[in-house]
Amino acid sequence: MKVSLKWLKDYVDIRLTVGELAERLTMAGLEVRGIEPVGGTWDSVIIGEVVGLGPHPNADRLKLATVNVGTEQVSTVCGAPNINVGQRVAFAHIGARLVDSHTGAVVVLKPAEIRGVASEGMVCSEKELGISESHEGILVLPPDAPIGVPLAAYLGDVVLDLEITPNRPDCLSVTGIAREIAALTGETLHLPEIHYEEAEKSIDSFASVDIADPDLCPRYCASLVTGIKIGPSPIWLRQRLNSYGMRPINNVVDVTNYVMLEYGQPLHAFDYHKLRGRQIIVRRAVDGETMTTLDGSQRALYSETLVIADKERAVAVAGIMGGLDSEVTDKTDTILLESANFNQAAIRRGCGRLQFQSEASIRFDKGLNAGLPVLPLKRATQLLLQLAGGKAAKGIIDIYPGKSEPKLVSLSTREVKRLSGLKINIDEITEVLTALGFECQESDSRSQISVSVPYWRSDIRCAADLVEELVRIIGYEKIPMTRLGSPLPAQKSRLSPTARQSNLRERLGNILTGLGFQEILTYSLVSLEKLQKLSPKLELTIPPLKVANPMTREQEYLRTSLRAGLLATLAYNQKFEQAGVRLFEIGKIFLPQHPHVIASEAKQSEKGKELPQEKKMLCAVLSGARAELSWQPDKELLDFFDAKGVVENFLGQLGLKASFENSDDEGLFPARRANIIATDDKVGVLGELHPRVAQAFELSNTVYLIEIDLEKLLTRIAGARGYQSIPRFPSVIRDIALVIDEQVSYRAVEQAIQSFSLVAKVTLFDLYRGEQIPEGKKSFAIRIIYQSPSHTLTDEGVDRTQEQMLARLQKELGATLRS
Amino acid sequence: MLEHLKDLHAQALEELNRIDNPRELELWRVQYLGKKSSLTQSLRSLAALPLEERREVGAQANEIKTALESILAEKQRLLQETFLSSSRESGTLDVTLPGRPLPTGRTHPTTQILEEICDAFKSMGFQVIEGPDVEWDYYNFEALNMPQHHPARDMMATFWVDTGVSGKARLLRTHTSPMQIRLMEKERPPIRAIVPGRVYRYEATDATHESMFYQVEGLAVDKGITLADLKGTLFDFCRCIFGEERKVRFRCDYFPFVEPGVEVAISCLACSGTGCRLCGNSGWIEILGAGMVHPDVLARVDIDPGIYSGFAFGMGVERIPMLRYGIDDIRLFYGNDLRFLRQF
Incomplete structure (x- = not known):
């Protein structure tokens, strides 16, 4: 809401500087976003009088004007069609800063010769002065404008740009803001005095009003003025509309807008003679009914839209926009002025349906009170008579089916203290609330009052609302700062699954970053295409949940896998990275509970709806060179065993020993994929990304992927660690080299070795194929550490065990000792 | 016996003089002061000697052992110093060479x-x-x-x-x-x-x-x-x-x-x-x-x-x-x- 400081000063004395005022308003909840001076650049613009006008010797369209600026007479070239002798005008001397009418930029007026005649300055238009967009002619000031006075002293102003929160429609008005200022500064609010003469003939003989749908229209008021003369509004009114950002139209429309800005009540002027049947009917539209609105567009109306109709047709969309048919034109001489209250939800639905908002609908949308319409109606009638002449019919129409009693809220000093922490006595409470327009009535006790809420404050419903009124006027800075003294709740949520999950998340993040992985966070919404591309057959295993109103196709479905975001990120970054890339994300995936219901969205029943299962996952990818380019080169590429090493490392840090078995994850390449098993349960998968998936994501290099279900992992971690005493007896180290069939897995060999109780640790330190090893065989070099918890091993004892071991390896796996 | 110890002492000192690296010094230690050295052996076999002789030989053997140990320590110190000063000259690293890169990860x-x-x-x-x-x-x-x-x-x-x-x-x-x-x-x-x-x-x-x-x-x-x-x-x-x-x-x-x-x-x-x-x-x-x-x-x-x-x-x-x-x-x-x- 933009508001002129001069206008505010009509209703309240302001002794603060503009900066101080802005600060007080901001602190009290009306944030001042901007302070724009009007006329701040007018230092060389003076009010002058056109005293002579003659033709330009070299141009038909230009005139030579002589302007009396008080101290001297200056001559200037002027092209404005509306210039006349005797006018008071704004004259800009050379050096004045004006708005260029073409570019809109502020430029300094330079001495100029126009068609051979020197011009000593310029008579300005509103646009050149920055008052409005109007540039059809020069600005003509009222005849009493003082000659020789700087224009800034006469028309200068400051416009405050206020952010009005949706609970305060009363502050979408100048008087509403003035009331706030009055309460904040202890000044008195002076509202305009309203009185005007009425004619003999009653309004009832001109028109009647019928509210057919009182649920949507709690009140409808109207006045009527005959014999008006349409014309432009005076400069003060135009300037005030301009300060808000509204374009002046004519005196009648301008008055309705002016009073709307003054009181916050939207008004509408009908050309009375265009209303058929002398009747106003407020009703719901009929489906299929159409109407051409003021903006010239033909609009289809719906049964939920409220319209103002005459006997035959809709003439306005109630509270949103007038109709073209009943518009005020230059020929209009009788006005029916509407000031009504409409249901907030109905206006909101109407705007949604019409895809349109107006200054009126913005106000109704916030919920105006039915107590408001009469005063603004009378004020507008008064102004109409002043500015457009004519006679007001006697009385007003006031149909008020939605009348309600003022709300009463009880407030005690104890409650104020309980919520605000501030001790305020009843007198101070009463003083503040009274300044805001509340009526306070003392009850039996000196610590309690009954507060009657004024009609314009629909937002006040309970004691807490009044407490806010008190503290915002007194100042939030006056409230002390204390620390919470209440007892701490039981720390049970630390043990909850989500808390343990986020704890695990933090640990995994630390471990993985330590292993060189960069964390990324990608959007929860992805494209369907990306999810499909995760399968080599482009099939969705889980139908994802769709957003009904997506912003873009890229963000249309809730992710059912972290893979899509990671792979897209990897592909994007591969362009810039020379070395290998290691990325991970820990986040939620969204699994619909009832996929079949989602599939047939149209028939979706309320019953079938459930929130999706939100599951926390870890996904990591690695690809490219194992090491960065260095002077001690390691030019190998990352491979499956790097990925596996990462898994073993972080599971190990969590106290888990992983084992691996073949996997059927279709996004991974069949020959190189494994399920990750931790204490007998699958917690995830790892493997080489299926080349077709890699291709679909335009990935270069082979990509390895790790995916872990955090919920599952969490169940495995519980109690995973146990203590074993540090061995007291020395160990014996033996290395063996085995030759064995290609088909035999290392795991089988390892398990066979580990089945001997003296074996403390088995490490594979070489895998060899080639010379000296027969075709179809491989050689494992294995270091075995023997240790006993109860005694020092002898060479003989170890030899014996190893002999048995080799015999078993031979018998069960066909392994022979490499000679 | 005493004669033997004296020879042993002289021989040990002579050999030690020729030693110029830690590896040989360790061999020397094992030979003259180790568990299986003749000095240790003679101290162990004292019990077999008559009391008079035992006292004399024992004192002598211990004296030699202490002397050898202290000269060993001195030799170790000397060798280390020589090593440090020579490697200062020959083995100076270009410390401005980049370190071996480790992959770096950060949280978001x-x-x-x-x-x-x-x-x-x-x-x-x-x-x-x-x-x-x-x-x-x-x-x-x-x-x-x-x-x-x-x-x-x-x-x-x-x-x-x-x-x-x-x-x-x-x-x-x-x-x-x-x-x-x-x-x-x-x-x-x-x-x-x-x-x-x-x-x-x-x-x-x-x-x-x-x-x-x-x-x-x-x-x-x-x-x-x-x-x-x-x-x-x-x-x-x-x-x-x-x-x-x-x-x-x-x-x-x-x-x-x-x-x-x-x-x-x-x-x-x-x-x-x-x-x-x-x-x-x-x-x-x-x-x-x-x-x-x-x-x-x-x-x-x-x-x-x-x-x-x-x-x-x-x-x-x-x-x-x-x-x-x-x-x-x-x-x-x-x-x-x-x-x-x-x-x-």
């Missing part, structure tokens, strides 16, 4: 700041909980005093999962505040918790707007909690995150589910309050929305607003690193360009 800047925020509140006794990203209209709006057609819904443009607006429609939560309701439905006061999480807005993205971002919600409910407690708690938090010298401003603002409503701002990090582009010339930067939990909200979850009171707050997370590091585009956060992420 959002994760980093979330941990910081959570730590600050944990130390004040708040528990960290999480809630669903896909929510019911009821929790996201209705239970928070925003029934259908409430104008405040305009401030939070919504991604809907279900078309047709009603309390039973599913949506992507527009703020973390629905967890206030879920938490209060489950727990009775005293309640003190924070909720970090993702939120979603149906908004065209630009340098300051994202369709997805993170918030942290906070809630404290008990008997006797006041606006003064809210101020104290959030003042401590702001100082904790933004530094000792930051000014903190509390002003009236509107959120439908709190009353009185509060906006918390800190003095601008760029200009410290004099006004600049970053703070839109106001000198202040908005950090948190807050307020006393609305009595209607408490009543809705069966907590008597006449007995209990509480405060709630919420903040945008990305804003903090943006201010701290001077990041001028929020879209960088989830664009995941490594050239951006690696800076944190």
Whole structure:
């Protein structure tokens, strides 16, 4: 809401500087976003009088004007069609800063010769002065404008740009803001005095009003003025509309807008003679009914839209926009002025349906009170008579089916203290609330009052609302700062699954970053295409949940896998990275509970709806060179065993020993994929990304992927660690080299070795194929550490065990000792 | 016997003189002072000698042993010194050569700041909980005093999962505040918790707007909690995150589910309050929305607003690193360009 400081000063004395005022308003909840001076650049613009006008010797369209600026007479070239002798005008001397009418930029007026005649300055238009967009002619000031006075002293102003929160429609008005200022500064609010003469003939003989749908229209008021003369509004009114950002139209429309800005009540002027049947009917539209609105567009109306109709047709969309048919034109001489209250939800639905908002609908949308319409109606009638002449019919129409009693809220000093922490006595409470327009009535006790809420404050419903009124006027800075003294709740949520999950998340993040992985966070919404591309057959295993109103196709479905975001990120970054890339994300995936219901969205029943299962996952990818380019080169590429090493490392840090078995994850390449098993349960998968998936994501290099279900992992971690005493007896180290069939897995060999109780640790330190090893065989070099918890091993004892071991390896796996 | 020991001593000294490296010195030690050396052997065989001789030989052998040990120590010291001085000359490293590179990973800047925020509140006794990203209209709006057609819904443009607006429609939560309701439905006061999480807005993205971002919600409910407690708690938090010298401003603002409503701002990090582009010339930067939990909200979850009171707050997370590091585009956060992420 933009508001002129001069206008505010009509209703309240302001002794603060503009900066101080802005600060007080901001602190009290009306944030001042901007302070724009009007006329701040007018230092060389003076009010002058056109005293002579003659033709330009070299141009038909230009005139030579002589302007009396008080101290001297200056001559200037002027092209404005509306210039006349005797006018008071704004004259800009050379050096004045004006708005260029073409570019809109502020430029300094330079001495100029126009068609051979020197011009000593310029008579300005509103646009050149920055008052409005109007540039059809020069600005003509009222005849009493003082000659020789700087224009800034006469028309200068400051416009405050206020952010009005949706609970305060009363502050979408100048008087509403003035009331706030009055309460904040202890000044008195002076509202305009309203009185005007009425004619003999009653309004009832001109028109009647019928509210057919009182649920949507709690009140409808109207006045009527005959014999008006349409014309432009005076400069003060135009300037005030301009300060808000509204374009002046004519005196009648301008008055309705002016009073709307003054009181916050939207008004509408009908050309009375265009209303058929002398009747106003407020009703719901009929489906299929159409109407051409003021903006010239033909609009289809719906049964939920409220319209103002005459006997035959809709003439306005109630509270949103007038109709073209009943518009005020230059020929209009009788006005029916509407000031009504409409249901907030109905206006909101109407705007949604019409895809349109107006200054009126913005106000109704916030919920105006039915107590408001009469005063603004009378004020507008008064102004109409002043500015457009004519006679007001006697009385007003006031149909008020939605009348309600003022709300009463009880407030005690104890409650104020309980919520605000501030001790305020009843007198101070009463003083503040009274300044805001509340009526306070003392009850039996000196610590309690009954507060009657004024009609314009629909937002006040309970004691807490009044407490806010008190503290915002007194100042939030006056409230002390204390620390919470209440007892701490039981720390049970630390043990909850989500808390343990986020704890695990933090640990995994630390471990993985330590292993060189960069964390990324990608959007929860992805494209369907990306999810499909995760399968080599482009099939969705889980139908994802769709957003009904997506912003873009890229963000249309809730992710059912972290893979899509990671792979897209990897592909994007591969362009810039020379070395290998290691990325991970820990986040939620969204699994619909009832996929079949989602599939047939149209028939979706309320019953079938459930929130999706939100599951926390870890996904990591690695690809490219194992090491960065260095002077001690390691030019190998990352491979499956790097990925596996990462898994073993972080599971190990969590106290888990992983084992691996073949996997059927279709996004991974069949020959190189494994399920990750931790204490007998699958917690995830790892493997080489299926080349077709890699291709679909335009990935270069082979990509390895790790995916872990955090919920599952969490169940495995519980109690995973146990203590074993540090061995007291020395160990014996033996290395063996085995030759064995290609088909035999290392795991089988390892398990066979580990089945001997003296074996403390088995490490594979070489895998060899080639010379000296027969075709179809491989050689494992294995270091075995023997240790006993109860005694020092002898060479003989170890030899014996190893002999048995080799015999078993031979018998069960066909392994022979490499000679 | 004594003669033998004397020869041994002389021989040992002579050999030692010739030694110029630690490996030979170790062999020498084993030969003359080791378990199987003749010196050790002779000391062991003393018991077999007659008492008179035993005393004499014993004394002699021990004397030689001590002498050899001390000269060994001296020799070791000398050798080490020679070694150090020679390797200083020949083996000087070019210490400016790059170290062997290790892959470096970092957590996402959002994760980093979330941990910081959570730590600050944990130390004040708040528990960290999480809630669903896909929510019911009821929790996201209705239970928070925003029934259908409430104008405040305009401030939070919504991604809907279900078309047709009603309390039973599913949506992507527009703020973390629905967890206030879920938490209060489950727990009775005293309640003190924070909720970090993702939120979603149906908004065209630009340098300051994202369709997805993170918030942290906070809630404290008990008997006797006041606006003064809210101020104290959030003042401590702001100082904790933004530094000792930051000014903190509390002003009236509107959120439908709190009353009185509060906006918390800190003095601008760029200009410290004099006004600049970053703070839109106001000198202040908005950090948190807050307020006393609305009595209607408490009543809705069966907590008597006449007995209990509480405060709630919420903040945008990305804003903090943006201010701290001077990041001028929020879209960088989830664009995941490594050239951006690696800076944190």
